[in-house]
Amino acid sequence: MEVIKNSLGQSHDIIRSIVKKGDSAIDATAGNGNDTAFLAELVGEAGMVYSFDIQSEALQKTAALLDKRGLSERATLIRDGHQNMDRYVSGDVKAVMFNLGYLPGGDHSIGTRAETTIQAVENGMGLIAVGGIISVVVYYGGDSGFDEKEAFMRYIQEIDYRRFKVMKTEFVNQPNCPPILVCIERLK
Numbered sequence: 001m002e003v004i005k006n007s008l009g010q011s012h013d014i015i016r017s018i019v020k021k022g023d024s025a026i027d028a029t030a031g032n033g034n035d036t037a038f039l040a041e042l043v044g045e046a047g048m049v050y051s052f053d054i055q056s057e058a059l060q061k062t063a064a065l066l067d068k069r070g071l072s073e074r075a076t077l078i079r080d081g082h083q084n085m086d087r088y089v090s091g092d093v094k095a096v097m098f099n100l101g102y103l104p105g106g107d108h109s110i111g112t113r114a115e116t117t118i119q120a121v122e123n124g125m126g127l128i129a130v131g132g133i134i135s136v137v138v139y140y141g142g143d144s145g146f147d148e149k150e151a152f153m154r155y156i157q158e159i160d161y162r163r164f165k166v167m168k169t170e171f172v173n174q175p176n177c178p179p180i181l182v183c184i185e186r187l188k
């Protein structure tokens, strides 16, 4: 296996290092359910994952994956936009994971959007515990276009450095718009 993992693998390594049994976490873009299942393993039986998607197709796929892996009790699936996450979850969440873009194998026109993504990340920053992490894997190019990526990259530069540490990791010599990883850690 290569030492330098792709953006998704790097996001999992960071999240794995902080999410412990009994924690609460959010999957802001459930999609096919892979990150929800990943978080459900980490939080254990005593923890809870709140998983959002606007498409019922995505939540059905997520539910099926959780069921197959015996993890259904550890997740609450919510059909609503992640920009409304604070209506369903209250503070001290250890991690919030985003995978931007569209549902793989689904309708490419129903993807994440700059305005709601930024609103959701703002909400997430209000929910994470000190030391908690928001990870955002930014898919762009192709059917996703560039608008969301550009607006999001502008937005993260303005986040208060006294309260949040923001890191961006990108591959600089790969073709076809390789996804970018952004991590936001709450400092105080």
Ligand code: SAM
Residues within 6 Å of the ligand: 028, 029, 030, 031, 032, 033, 034, 035, 036, 052, 053, 054, 055, 058, 080, 081, 082, 083, 098, 099, 100, 101, 102, 103, 104, 110, 111, 112, 113, 116
């Ligand atoms: N993490 C997923 C996985 O492991 O399979 C992949 C996520 S996919 C790239 C992005 C998902 O975000 C799509 O399923 C899409 O329906 C969802 N989405 C788009 N806008 C959303 C919003 N405002 N709130 C919540 N989910 C949204």
